[in-house]
Amino acid sequence: MKKSMRKILVACLTLAMLMVNSLNVFAAVSGDFNIKFIFHDTDNNDQVIKEEYLTVNGTEGVAQDVDFSSIMPEGYEVDSRFTESTTVSVTPYLDGTSREVYVKKVQQTVTTLYVTYQLADGNVVDTQTVTTGATGAEGEAWTFMLGCDGYELPEGYKLAEGEEKYTTVSVPFGAASGVTLTVEPINGTVDPVKPAKETVLNITFETVDGTKVGETTAKTTATGGEGEAWTFMLGQDYQLPEGYKLAEGKDQTTNIQIPFGAVGGATIIVEPIKSDVTAKETVLNITFETVDGEVVGETTAKTTATGAEGEAWTFMLGTDYQLPEGYQLATGVDQVTNVQVPFGAMGGHVLIVEPINGTVDPVEPAKETVLNVTFETVDGEVVGTTTASTTAVGGEDEAWTFMLGEDFQLPEGYQLAEGVDQVTNIQVPFGATAGHTMIVEAVPSETVETVLNVTFETVDGEVVDTTTAKTTATGGEGEAWTFMLGTDFQLPEGYQLAEGVDQVTNIQVPFGATAGHTMIVEAVPSETVETVLNVTFETIYGEKVGETTASTTAVGGEGEAWTFMLGTDFQLPEGYQLATGVDQVTNIQIPFGAIGGHTMIVEPIPAETVETVLTITFETVDGEVVDTKTVSTTAVGGEGEAWTFMLGTDFQLPEGYQLAEGVDQVTNIQVPFGATGGHTMIVEKIQSVDPVDPVDPVDPVEPTDPTDPTTPDDTKKDDNKADDKNNSKVDNTKADKTANKAKKAEKKAENAETPQTGDSAHVVMNILVMAICAAAIVTVICRKRHVR
Numbered sequence: 001m002k003k004s005m006r007k008i009l010v011a012c013l014t015l016a017m018l019m020v021n022s023l024n025v026f027a028a029v030s031g032d033f034n035i036k037f038i039f040h041d042t043d044n045n046d047q048v049i050k051e052e053y054l055t056v057n058g059t060e061g062v063a064q065d066v067d068f069s070s071i072m073p074e075g076y077e078v079d080s081r082f083t084e085s086t087t088v089s090v091t092p093y094l095d096g097t098s099r100e101v102y103v104k105k106v107q108q109t110v111t112t113l114y115v116t117y118q119l120a121d122g123n124v125v126d127t128q129t130v131t132t133g134a135t136g137a138e139g140e141a142w143t144f145m146l147g148c149d150g151y152e153l154p155e156g157y158k159l160a161e162g163e164e165k166y167t168t169v170s171v172p173f174g175a176a177s178g179v180t181l182t183v184e185p186i187n188g189t190v191d192p193v194k195p196a197k198e199t200v201l202n203i204t205f206e207t208v209d210g211t212k213v214g215e216t217t218a219k220t221t222a223t224g225g226e227g228e229a230w231t232f233m234l235g236q237d238y239q240l241p242e243g244y245k246l247a248e249g250k251d252q253t254t255n256i257q258i259p260f261g262a263v264g265g266a267t268i269i270v271e272p273i274k275s276d277v278t279a280k281e282t283v284l285n286i287t288f289e290t291v292d293g294e295v296v297g298e299t300t301a302k303t304t305a306t307g308a309e310g311e312a313w314t315f316m317l318g319t320d321y322q323l324p325e326g327y328q329l330a331t332g333v334d335q336v337t338n339v340q341v342p343f344g345a346m347g348g349h350v351l352i353v354e355p356i357n358g359t360v361d362p363v364e365p366a367k368e369t370v371l372n373v374t375f376e377t378v379d380g381e382v383v384g385t386t387t388a389s390t391t392a393v394g395g396e397d398e399a400w401t402f403m404l405g406e407d408f409q410l411p412e413g414y415q416l417a418e419g420v421d422q423v424t425n426i427q428v429p430f431g432a433t434a435g436h437t438m439i440v441e442a443v444p445s446e447t448v449e450t451v452l453n454v455t456f457e458t459v460d461g462e463v464v465d466t467t468t469a470k471t472t473a474t475g476g477e478g479e480a481w482t483f484m485l486g487t488d489f490q491l492p493e494g495y496q497l498a499e500g501v502d503q504v505t506n507i508q509v510p511f512g513a514t515a516g517h518t519m520i521v522e523a524v525p526s527e528t529v530e531t532v533l534n535v536t537f538e539t540i541y542g543e544k545v546g547e548t549t550a551s552t553t554a555v556g557g558e559g560e561a562w563t564f565m566l567g568t569d570f571q572l573p574e575g576y577q578l579a580t581g582v583d584q585v586t587n588i589q590i591p592f593g594a595i596g597g598h599t600m601i602v603e604p605i606p607a608e609t610v611e612t613v614l615t616i617t618f619e620t621v622d623g624e625v626v627d628t629k630t631v632s633t634t635a636v637g638g639e640g641e642a643w644t645f646m647l648g649t650d651f652q653l654p655e656g657y658q659l660a661e662g663v664d665q666v667t668n669i670q671v672p673f674g675a676t677g678g679h680t681m682i683v684e685k686i687q688s689v690d691p692v693d694p695v696d697p698v699d700p701v702e703p704t705d706p707t708d709p710t711t712p713d714d715t716k717k718d719d720n721k722a723d724d725k726n727n728s729k730v731d732n733t734k735a736d737k738t739a740n741k742a743k744k745a746e747k748k749a750e751n752a753e754t755p756q757t758g759d760s761a762h763v764v765m766n767i768l769v770m771a772i773c774a775a776a777i778v779t780v781i782c783r784k785r786h787v788r
Contacts, residue, residue: 029094032056033056034053034096035097036096036097038100042081042102046102068101078104079104083101111131112171112176113130113144113178114222116178116179117157118182128151129224130151143170159182159183159184177316201232201237201256202263202266202471203238205240207269216239224260228260231257242304244271245271259482265482267488280344281302282313284346284349288324288327297324301315307343312343315341323353325394327356369392369431371428372386372433373436374435375414377417386409388402417439452517453468453515454469457521459501464495467489483507483509496524531562533550533570534597537602540601545573545602561591566600575605576604584600611633615676617678618653619683629651633645636674645670646668659683
C-alpha cells in the first residue's frame with residue numbers, strides 16, 4: 001500500500017513539471033532585457049576591469065546581435081583572438097544574461113620630429129619637439145607641416161632663404177627623426193640669443209673583462225622643461241665602435257636619458273664581431289634625377305653599424321642623407337625615402353626631384369667638392385691626413401663649408417694646438433678640390449679624475465659597504481659629472497634601497513673634484529637555509545664517546561656542497577684522537593641546504609704518568625731533624641694549577657709528636673702538578689700523662705652512635721683544618737677544589753659501607769604502608785562488584 005502511494009505522488013509531481021515547462025515554451029516574452037557585459041583585460045591575466053549592463057530589445061530565448069561599443073572601457077579595444085568585434089551574439093532571458101568580452105589596451109604609437117632652429121653662423125636660437133599619435137600601415141609615414149601640429153618658427157624669426165624644402169618633413173609612423181632649419185630675424189628685430197646649453201653623454205665601450213675599446217660623445221642643444229631629459233639612442237645619436245657589437249648575455253640600456261643641460265656618462269659592454277674580416281660598411285649610393293632622367297646630384301650614405309644575418313640598415317632622408325640644395329621631392333611621384341640595405345652590403349637608389357618654385361636652372365651632373373686636410377705639429381711633423389667630400393651643388397662662385405667636428409675629425413689623441421689662430425670651417429668652391437693644413441698637438445696624457453665615494457648604511461647607521469666610482473671625462477668650468485646608480489655604481493650584493501626613505505641616486509660631482517655620498521639600504525629579505533652535519537665519535541668497539549653538530553648558512557648553486565673540515569668546523573672530543581690504522585674522511589661534503597651524518601672512529605690519547613712529589617722534613621724548634629717523609633700523586637691538572645698535600649690525609653706527623661705550640665705554620669702544602677717540592681714542619685714531643693682511673697661500672701659510659709663514629713684521626717684532621725683556617729690564607733685554586741671533592745667522595749664511600757641502623761626501619765615502614773593501601777583498594781573493588 002505504501003509503495004503504491006509513493007508511485008502515485010511521484011507521477012503527479014512529474015506531470016506538474018511538464019505542464020509548467022510547456023506553458024513557458026508557448027508564452028515567450030518580448031521586450032527590453034538587461035544584458036551584463038563582463039570585460040577581461042588579456043594584458044593582465046584576464047583580470048576583470050569592468051562590469052556594466054546594456055539594455056537591448058528582443059525576444060526571450062532568441063539570439064540576436066548586440067553592439068556594446070558604447071560601454072567599452074576607455075583606452076581599450078577588443079582582443080580579436082577571443083572577441084572578434086564590438087558586435088556579439090547574445091540570447092536574452094528573463095532571469096538574466098551575461099556575456100564575457102576580452103579586451104586589450106590600445107597601443108599608443110608616437111611619431112616624433114626634433115627640430116633645431118639656428119642662424120647662418122650655426123648659433124642655435126631654439127629647439128622644438130613635435131609629436132603625433134596618429135597611426136598608419138607599415139612602411140607609411142606621417143608628414144609634419146610647418147605651421148601645423150605645433151611645428152612653428154620661433155617668435156621673431158623667419159626661414160632663411162632656400163630653407164623652404166624643410167617645411168614638410170615625412171617621418172615613418174612610430175619612428176623619430178630630426179631636422180635643422182636655418183632662420184633669420186625678421187627685420188633684424190630679434191636680439192642675439194645665448195647659445196643653447198648642450199646636453200652631453202660620454203659613452204665608454206668596454207669588453208666583459210673591463211678592457212676599454214672605445215669612447216664617444218653624443219650631444220644635443222635641444223631644450224626641455226625642468227625635470228625632463230633627452231634620450232640618446234644607439235644607432236641614431238651614437239654608434240658602437242667599428243668591429244664590435246653588444247655583448248651577448250648582458251642586459252643593458254642603449255637608450256640613455258640625460259637631464260636637459262647636464263653631462264652624463266654610461267658604459268656599454270661590447271664584444272668583437274666574430275669574423276675573419278673587418279666589419280664591412282653598409283653603403284647606399286643615391287642619385288637624384290628629374291622626371292626627364294637628368295641627373296642633378298648624387299650622394300653616398302654609409303654606416304659601420306652591424307646586425308644579424310638577414311637584417312638591414314635603414315637610411316633615412318633628412319637624417320642619413322639630404323636632397324640637393326634647391327630641390328624637393330617631385331610632386332605626384334610615389335617613391336621611397338627610407339631605403340633599406342642589408343648590413344655589410346652596398347646598394348643604390350634613385351630619387352626623383354624637381355627645382356623648388358622653378359628657381360633652379362638645369363645643372364650638369366653633380367661634381368664632388370673635396371677637401372684634403374693635413375694635420376701637423378708646430379714642428380712640421382705630419383701626424384695624420386683625411387679627406388672630406390660632398391656632392392652638394394650650389395651656384396656659381398658659391399662654396400661648401402667643411403666643418404671640423406662634423407665633416408672631418410682631428411686625429412685620435414690630438415687637439416688643436418694652443419696659441420695658434422686657425423680656421424676650422426673651410427670653404428671650398430662647389431665642384432673644386434682644395435687642401436688645408438691644421439696645427440695640432442697631443443692631448444696631455446695626465447688625466448684628472450672625478451671621484452665619488454659612496455657609503456651604504458642601514459637606517460640604524462651601520463655601515464654595510466663602501467664603493468668608489470670615478471671617471472676621466474672632462475667638462476667646462478662649473479659643470480659636473482652625474483654618477484648614476486645602476487650604471488656607475490651598484491648597491492651591495494644582497495641589499496636594496498631602504499623603503500620609505502627619499503634619496504638621490506644620481507649624484508652630481510663637479511669635474512675634477514672628489515665627493516662623498518651616503519645611501520640608506522636594507523637587506524633583501526631572504527630565507528636562511530642551514531646546511532647541517534651531525535658527527536658521532538665511536539671507538540673501534542662501537543662505543544659512542546661523543547657527538548657534535550656543525551652548521552653553516554652559506555649558500556651555493558644547485559648540485560654544489562659545503563665541506564665541513566675537522567679542526568675548523570668541528571673538533572674531536574677532548575682527550576681523544578683519530579684511531580690509528582683506520583682510513584677515514586675528515587672533510588665531509590654536505591649538499592647546500594641538506595642535513596647529513598658522519599661517524600668518526602677515535603681512541604683515547606695515551607696519558608704520560610707524571611708524579612707530583614712533596615718531601616716533608618719534621619724538625620724541633622732547635623733544628624733537630626726527627627723524621628722525613630715523601631708523598632706523591634699521579635693526579636693531573638691544567639697549566640698553572642697545583643695539587644694540595646694535606647696533613648692528616650696525605651701525610652702524618654711522626655709517632656709521638658705533635659705540631660709545636662706557638663708556631664704559625666702551613667699544614668696544606670701546594671705543589672704545581674708534575675713538580676717536586678719540599679716543606680719543613682716544626683714539631684714537639686707529646687708530653688706523658690698520668691694513667692686514667694678505670695671507669696666506674698655503676699656509671700658506664702654510653703657507647704657512641706655508630707652512625708657518627710669519631711676517631712683520633714678525625715679529631716686530628718679537624719684540628720688541622722681549624723689550624724689551616726686560622727693560621728694560613730691559602731688560595732683555593734681550581735685544583736684544590738677538585739682534590740678536596742675527590743677526597744670527600746672517598747670518605748662518603750667508606751661511610752656508605754658502614755651499616756646504618758635506620759635503613760631497615762625505613763624499608764619495613766614503607767612495605768607496611770604499601771600493604772595497607774593494597775588491602776584498601778581490594779576491599780573497595782569487591783564491594784563495587786557485590787553491589788552490582
